[in-house]
Amino acid sequence: MAKTLLSSILLAALTLAAQAQDETTAPQVNDDLTVTFSLQVSGAAKVEVDGSWGKSKMTPEADSTVWTLTTEALTSDMHTYRFIVDGSYRTDPLNDRTVRDIDDTLSYFFIDGTPGSLLQEQDVEHGTVEQRWYPSSFRSDMEQRRLSVYLPPTYADSTDSLPVLYLLHGTGGDELAWLEMGRLACIMDNMLAEGQCQPMIVVMPNGQADQDAAPGCSPYRENTASHANVSSWLGRTEAAFANEVVAFIDSTYHTLPDKQHRAIAGLSMGGLHTIAISANNPDMFDYVGLFSPQTMNALTDKNIKAIQGVSNTVDGVLSKIPFVNTDNLREQFGQKTQHLSDIDVYKNLERKLIVQAVKEPKLYYIAIGKKDPLKRFVSKFTSKLDDCGATYQYQESEGGHSWNNWRNYLIDFLPQIFTSAE
Amino acid sequence: MAKTLLSSILLAALTLAAQAQDETTAPQVNDDLTVTFSLQVSGAAKVEVDGSWGKSKMTPEADSTVWTLTTEALTSDMHTYRFIVDGSYRTDPLNDRTVRDIDDTLSYFFIDGTPGSLLQEQDVEHGTVEQRWYPSSFRSDMEQRRLSVYLPPTYADSTDSLPVLYLLHGTGGDELAWLEMGRLACIMDNMLAEGQCQPMIVVMPNGQADQDAAPGCSPYRENTASHANVSSWLGRTEAAFANEVVAFIDSTYHTLPDKQHRAIAGLSMGGLHTIAISANNPDMFDYVGLFSPQTMNALTDKNIKAIQGVSNTVDGVLSKIPFVNTDNLREQFGQKTQHLSDIDVYKNLERKLIVQAVKEPKLYYIAIGKKDPLKRFVSKFTSKLDDCGATYQYQESEGGHSWNNWRNYLIDFLPQIFTSAE
Numbered sequence: 001m002a003k004t005l006l007s008s009i010l011l012a013a014l015t016l017a018a019q020a021q022d023e024t025t026a027p028q029v030n031d032d033l034t035v036t037f038s039l040q041v042s043g044a045a046k047v048e049v050d051g052s053w054g055k056s057k058m059t060p061e062a063d064s065t066v067w068t069l070t071t072e073a074l075t076s077d078m079h080t081y082r083f084i085v086d087g088s089y090r091t092d093p094l095n096d097r098t099v100r101d102i103d104d105t106l107s108y109f110f111i112d113g114t115p116g117s118l119l120q121e122q123d124v125e126h127g128t129v130e131q132r133w134y135p136s137s138f139r140s141d142m143e144q145r146r147l148s149v150y151l152p153p154t155y156a157d158s159t160d161s162l163p164v165l166y167l168l169h170g171t172g173g174d175e176l177a178w179l180e181m182g183r184l185a186c187i188m189d190n191m192l193a194e195g196q197c198q199p200m201i202v203v204m205p206n207g208q209a210d211q212d213a214a215p216g217c218s219p220y221r222e223n224t225a226s227h228a229n230v231s232s233w234l235g236r237t238e239a240a241f242a243n244e245v246v247a248f249i250d251s252t253y254h255t256l257p258d259k260q261h262r263a264i265a266g267l268s269m270g271g272l273h274t275i276a277i278s279a280n281n282p283d284m285f286d287y288v289g290l291f292s293p294q295t296m297n298a299l300t301d302k303n304i305k306a307i308q309g310v311s312n313t314v315d316g317v318l319s320k321i322p323f324v325n326t327d328n329l330r331e332q333f334g335q336k337t338q339h340l341s342d343i344d345v346y347k348n349l350e351r352k353l354i355v356q357a358v359k360e361p362k363l364y365y366i367a368i369g370k371k372d373p374l375k376r377f378v379s380k381f382t383s384k385l386d387d388c389g390a391t392y393q394y395q396e397s398e399g400g401h402s403w404n405n406w407r408n409y410l411i412d413f414l415p416q417i418f419t420s421a422e
Numbered sequence: 423m424a425k426t427l428l429s430s431i432l433l434a435a436l437t438l439a440a441q442a443q444d445e446t447t448a449p450q451v452n453d454d455l456t457v458t459f460s461l462q463v464s465g466a467a468k469v470e471v472d473g474s475w476g477k478s479k480m481t482p483e484a485d486s487t488v489w490t491l492t493t494e495a496l497t498s499d500m501h502t503y504r505f506i507v508d509g510s511y512r513t514d515p516l517n518d519r520t521v522r523d524i525d526d527t528l529s530y531f532f533i534d535g536t537p538g539s540l541l542q543e544q545d546v547e548h549g550t551v552e553q554r555w556y557p558s559s560f561r562s563d564m565e566q567r568r569l570s571v572y573l574p575p576t577y578a579d580s581t582d583s584l585p586v587l588y589l590l591h592g593t594g595g596d597e598l599a600w601l602e603m604g605r606l607a608c609i610m611d612n613m614l615a616e617g618q619c620q621p622m623i624v625v626m627p628n629g630q631a632d633q634d635a636a637p638g639c640s641p642y643r644e645n646t647a648s649h650a651n652v653s654s655w656l657g658r659t660e661a662a663f664a665n666e667v668v669a670f671i672d673s674t675y676h677t678l679p680d681k682q683h684r685a686i687a688g689l690s691m692g693g694l695h696t697i698a699i700s701a702n703n704p705d706m707f708d709y710v711g712l713f714s715p716q717t718m719n720a721l722t723d724k725n726i727k728a729i730q731g732v733s734n735t736v737d738g739v740l741s742k743i744p745f746v747n748t749d750n751l752r753e754q755f756g757q758k759t760q761h762l763s764d765i766d767v768y769k770n771l772e773r774k775l776i777v778q779a780v781k782e783p784k785l786y787y788i789a790i791g792k793k794d795p796l797k798r799f800v801s802k803f804t805s806k807l808d809d810c811g812a813t814y815q816y817q818e819s820e821g822g823h824s825w826n827n828w829r830n831y832l833i834d835f836l837p838q839i840f841t842s843a844e
Contacts, residue, residue, distance in 0.1 A: 043508045045465060086465045090512040096525040097638045103518040105527050108638075121641040126566060128554040132578075133547075144548060156554075156674065216519045216530075219543040252578065 026094030027081075027109055033073040035109070037081075039092070040066050044085050051081035052404060058083075076113030077404055078120075078183060080106040099180050101403075102172040103215075115411055117190070119183040124193035125153035129185050131175070131217075134248040138240045139209065142220065146213035147245065148175045149253070150188055150202040161254040163261035163418045164201045165287075166245065167410075168270025171233060171294075174214040175206040181403045187411060197414040200263075201253055205245050207266075207273055209236035233269055235343035238276040242284060260362070263417045265289025267406045268374075275381075276345045278361070279352040286362045287417040291409040292372050292401050295381035350388065357390035363416055364392040367409040371400040448516030449503075449531055455495040457531070459503075461514070462488050466507050473503035474826060480505075498535030499826055500542075500605060502528040521602050523825075524594040525637075537833055539612070541605040546615035547575035551607050553597065553639075556670040560662045561631065564642065568635035569667065570597045571675070572610055572624040583676040585683035585840045586623045587709075588667065589832075590692025593655060593716075596636040597628040603825045609833060619836040622685075623675055627667050629688075629695055631658035655691055657765035660698040664706060682784070685839045687711025689828040690796075697803075698767045701774040704781045709839040711787045713831040714794050714823050717803035772810065779812035785838055789817040789831040796823065 028036040037049050039058065047058040047067040053074055058067035080099065082089045091098050092107040099108050110116045128151040133144040155162065167184065169177035178184040184202060191197045210232035212218050250257040264285045266274040271293020278288045364385075368378045385392055395412065399405050450458040459471050461480065469480040469489040475496055480489035502521065504511045513520050514529040521530050532538045550573045555566040577584065589606065591599035600606040606624060613619045632654035634640050672679040686707045688696040693715020700710045786807075790800045807814055817834065821827050 041508075041510050043467060085507070085510060086463075088463050088507060088512060089515065090510060091527060093511065098522065098527050099638070100520065105513060105520050121635070121639060123565075123641045126555040126568070128552055130550055130552045132550040133575075143545075146548070153555075213543070216521070217543060219545045 026092060029109065029111055030070070033075075033111060034070050035074055035079075035111075036068065036070045037083075037092070038066055038068045038094070039083050039085075041085055046084075046086055048084040049081055050084050050089070052077075052079050052402065055084075074111055076111045076116035078108055078110050078116065078407070080108045080181075080403075082106055100176070101181050102177075115408055118411060119186055119407065121186050122190055122193070124189055126189050127152045127185060127192075128156065129179065132252075133213075134244065134252075136212075136240065136244050138236050138244075142210075142212045144212065145206055145244075146175050146217060147206060148179055148204040149249075150179075150185055150204075151253070152188065152192055152199040152201070154199050155201070155254070159254060161256045162199055162201050163263070164203060164249055164253075164255050165414075165417065166203050166205070166241075166262070166264040166285075168205070168207050168264070168266030168273050170266075170268030170270055173270070174208065174211065175204050176214045178202075178204045182407060182410070184410075187407065187414070191411070191414055198418040200418060201249070201255060203245065203249050205237070205241075207237045207270055208232045234272075235345055238273050238280070238345045241273075241277045242281050246284065259283055260286045260420070261418065263287035263289070265291060265365070265410070265413060266293070267291040267409075268401065269294050271295070275353075276349070279349060279356050280345050282352070282356040282359045287365075288361055288363065289365045289409070289413045289417075290367070290378075291406050291413075292368050292374055293366070293378065293381070294374060295377050350384065353385065353388045353390060357385075357388050360391075362420065364390060365395070365409075365413055365416065366392055367395040367397060367405070367412065369397050369399040369401065369405050371398075372405075374401065448514060451531065451533055452492070455533060456492050457496055457501075457533075458490065458492045459505075459514070460488055460490045460516070461505050461507075463507055468506075468508055470506040471503055472506050472511070474499075474501050474824065477506075496533055498533045498538035500530055500532050500538065500829070502530045502603075502825075504528055522598070523603050524599075537830060540833060541608055541829065543608050544612055544615070546611055548611050549574045549607060549614075550578065551601065554674075555635075556666065556674075558634075558662065558666050560658050560666075564634045566634065567628055567666075568597050568639060569628065570601055570626040571671075572601075572607055572626075573675070574610065574614055574621040574623070576621050577623070577676070581676060583678045584621055584623050585685070586625060586671060586675075586677050587836075587839065588625050588627070588663075588684070588686040588707075590627070590629050590686070590688030590695050592688075592690030592692055595689075595692070596630065596633065597626050598636045600624075600626045604829060604832070606832075609829070609836070613833070613836055620840040622840060623671070623677065625667065625671050627659070627663075629659045629692055630654045656694075657767055660695050660702070660767045663695075663699045664703045668706065681705055682708045682842070683840065685709035685711070687713060687787070687832070687835060688715070689713040689831075690823065691716050693717065697775075698771070700783070701771060701778050702767050704774070704778040708784045709787075710783055710785065711831070711835045712789070712800075713828045713835075714790050714796055715788070715800065715803070716796060717799050772806065775807065775810045775812060779807075779810050782813070784842065786812060786814040787817070787831075787835055787838070788814055789819060789827070789834065791819050791821040791823065791827050793820075793822040794827075 026038070030036060037058065039047060041047060042065050044067070047060070049056055049058060049069050051071070053071065056069055056071065058069040060067050080101065082091055091105055095107045095109065097108050098105050110120050130149040130151070131146055132149065133146050136143060136145045152162070167178050184204070188202060192199060206213060212220060246262070249255060255261070262285045264274050264278055265288070271290040272295060274288060274290055275293065275295065278285045366378065366382065368375050382392065382394060395409070397405055397408065448460070452458060459480065461469060463469060464487050466489070469482070471478055471480060471491050473493070475493065478491055478493065480491040482489050502523065504513055513527055517529045517531065519530050520527050532542050552571040552573070553568055554571065555568050558565060558567045574584070589600050606626065610624060614621060628635060634642060668684070671677060677683070684707045686696050686700055687710070693712040694717060696710060696712055697715065697717065700707045788800065788804065790797050804814065804816060817831070819827055819830065
C-alpha cells in the first residue's frame with residue numbers, strides 16, 4: 001500500500017513541491033537589479049533570452065546542459081521574456097508566471113520600485129474584475145460581444161454612482177489585453193489605495209469588429225484571426241460605441257452618465273478609435289487619452305491611399321517576413337478597400353475635432369515614445385489639433401511602441417481624470 | 423514616407439496577418455477525427471507531441487525542418503498538448519489557444535460532438551464571470567482571498583434569487599482552474615441554453631490555505647508555491663468555508679440561502695474538502711459531488727501516518743524525480759505533521775458522515791476513473807459510507823485522474839442538482 005500511495009498522491013506532491021521550490025526564485029533578481037536566468041536544455045547549439053529590455057545570448061556551463069545569463073541592471077517595471085533555443089521560442093519552465101500578448105505566451109517578472117510595485121498586487125483592498133457580454137447589432141451573426149470591467153473595492157459596498165473610464169486596446173489585442181499585459185486591476189487597486197486617483201469603473205471592450213471575444217472565448221473560431229483584417233479595425237466598433245458599449249454600461253452599473261464623469265483612452269489602434277469616438281460624441285467625454293496612437297489614417301486620405309498602394313510593393317515587404325502565405329496576403333492587401341473618408345465616423349473628422357475643441361474637454365492627453373515609428377504621425381496630428389484650435393497635453397517618453405510605455409502613460413493619465421468632478 | 427509606413431503599421435499588420443492565417447488551422451482536425459500536427463524547428467534530433475490522449479514521436483520531412491504527426495482518431499473533447507523538442511517542452515506556435523494547468527502552459531483544441539461542443543462557446547446567451555476578493559480571517563497576514571464566480575445570463579436582468587454550486591479545485595489548482603482547464607463558463611452557458619440544468623450561481627474559491635490567489639494575482643509571491651506544502655491542503659480552508667465563503671456569497675449575490683439551494687462539488691483534493699465541508703455542515707448542502715476525490719486521508723489515520731512514514735523512504739522516491747532540491751523536501755516530509763484526527767474538521771468524521779446521512783442530502787454523487795490510482799481508496803470510502811448508512815450515487819468511468827474525466831463528471835452532475843427546488 002505504501003507503494004501505491006507513493007506512486008499517486010505523494011509522488012504528485014513531491015513533484016509539485018520540487019517544481020514550486022524552483023519556480024519561486026526564477027528568474028533571480030539580484031540586489032544590483034541585474035537579473036539572472038538559467039535554462040536546463042540538452043543538445044542546444046544556441047540559447048538566447050529575448051526580453052522586453054533586449055535580446056542576449058546565454059552561456060553554457062561546462063557540460064552544456066545548463067545555460068545562464070545575467071543582464072545589465074534593469075529598470076523597475078514588469079518585464080516579459082522568452083528563451084530562444086536554436087531558433088525556437090519557449091517560456092521559462094522555472095517561472096510559473098506567464099502572460100498572453102496577442103498570440104504569444106511570455107514569462108514575466110517584476111522589479112520593485114516605480115512603476116514596478118504599482119504593477120503587482122499589494123496587500124491593499126482589491127477591486128472586482130468581470131467578463132460579461134453585451135448586445136451588439138452591427139454584425140448580424142455576432143449579436144453579443146464580450147468586454148471586461150474593473151469595479152473598485154468600494155463599488156460593492158455602496159450604491160454611490162461612479163465615473164467610467166473606457167480603455168481601448170491596440171491592433172491584435174482584445175478585451176483581456178489591458179488586464180493581462182496592462183496589469184489594469186493591480187494599477188487601479190494600488191493607485192486607489194494610495195489615493196493617487198479617483199474611484200472609477202474601468203471598461204475594456206473588444207475593439208475588433210470581426211472578433212466578439214478573445215481567442216478560446218468566442219463561438220466564432222474563424223474570427224479569432226480577425227486582427228489580420230484591416231476592415232476589422234476601422235469604422236464599425238467606433239460607430240457603435242456610444243449606443244452599444246456606453247449605453248450598456250450606463251444601464252448595467254451605477255454610473256454617473258454625463259460628460260464630466262466619462263473618460264476614454266486607448267493605445268495604438270485604440271488611440272485612433274479614441275480620437276474618432278470622442279470627436280463623434282463631443283458631449284460624451286471630458287477626458288481623452290491617446291497612448292502612442294495611430295493617427296495619420298484619421299486625418300488624411302493620403303495615408304490610407306499609401307496603405308492601399310502597398311499592393312504594388314507587397315512582395316518587397318513579404319520577402320522580409322518568414323513563413324508567410326503570401327497568396328492570401330497579396331489578395332487581402334491588393335484589393336481596393338474603402339477610403340477612411342467613406343467611413344461615417346471618419347467623415348469630416350477635422351470639422352468634428354474643431355467642434356470637440358470648442359466644447360473644451362477638461363483633458364486631451366497625448367503620449368508617444370521618442371523611438372515610436374508613429375511619432376512623426378503624432379506630430380502631424382498635434383499640428384492639426386493646433387490648426388483646429390484644440391488644447392491638449394503632450395508627453396514624450398523614452399522608448400517605443402511598447403506595453404512598458406502604455407502602462408506608464410496610464411499611470412500618468414489616471415491622476416488627472418475626474419479630479420474636478422463633484 | 424511609404425517606407426516608414428511599411429516598417430511600422432503595415433509590417434505589423436502583415437506579420438499579424440501571417441501569424442493569424444496559420445493559427446486558425448493548427449492543429450488540423452481531419453474528417454476522420456485524426457489530428458495532424460506540424461512544427462517547424464531546425465537542428466532537432468527528436469520531436470514529440472505530448473497530448474492529453476498520449477505521447478507520440480513526430481516524423482521529420484526530408485530536410486528535417488518540419489516535423490509532422492497524424493494521430494489515431496480522437497474522441498470528442500477538449501484536448502491539450504505540447505511539443506517536446508529534444509526533451510524541452512513548448513507550446514504550438516501555430517495555435518493561439520493556450521491554457522494554464524497549474525504551472526504549465528498547454529496548447530489546446532476541440533473535437534466537436536459530446537462533450538467537445540459543450541466545452542466551446544456556442545452562439546447562445548453568455549453568463550458573466552467575476553474574480554473578486556472576500557474577507558478572510560484564518561491567516562492574519564492574508565486578510566483577503568480571491569474567488570471566481572459564474573453568474574448565469576438571467577442573473578443581470580432579474581432580482582430573482584438563485585441556487586449556488588460551490589465548485590472546488592484539486593491540489594496545485596486555484597480559483598481559475600475550473601474556468602481555464604474546466605471550461606466552466608462554456609459548460610454552463612451551453613447546458614443552460616439547452617435546458618439541461620437549472621440556472622445557478624457557480625462559486626470557485628481558492629482552496630489552498632497558504633495561497634490567496636492564483637500565480638501573478640497575489641501580493642504574496644512566496645505563497646504561489648504553497649501547493650507544495652501539505653499543511654496548506656488540509657483543515658484551514660474547510661474550517662473557514664461556511665463562515666467565510668458561503669456567508670460572503672449569500673451577502674453579496676441574490677442567493678437562496680438554504681440547504682435545498684446549495685450544492686458543493688470538488689475534484690481530487692477538492693473532493694476531500696467537499697467531504698469535510700459537507701459533513702461538518704450537514705444542514706448546508708443538499709447536493710454533494712466527489713469527482714475522483716482524495717478520500718483515504720479523511721477516514722483513517724493509518725494513511726496519513728503512511729505519508730508521514732515516507733520520510734524513511736524518501737530517497738527512493740526522490741531518485742525518480744529529476745532536478746529536485748532533496749534537502750528541502752526531506753525537511754518538509756521528514757517533519758512530523760499533524761494527524762488528520764487532530765484537525766478540527768476531520769475529527770470524528772465518521773460520526774459526522776452518519777449525521778449527514780440521517781439528514782438525507784438529495785444527492786451524494788461519487789465518480790472515479792477505472793485507472794485512477796485513487797480508485798482503491800474511493801472503494802474504501804464507499805464501504806465506509808455503507809457502514810454509515812449513507813445513500814450515494816456511484817459512477818465509474820474509463821480513464822484516470824484527468825480533466826477530461828472531471829469535466830465529464832460535472833456535465834453528469836449538473837442536471838441532477840436543484841431539480842426539486844421550488
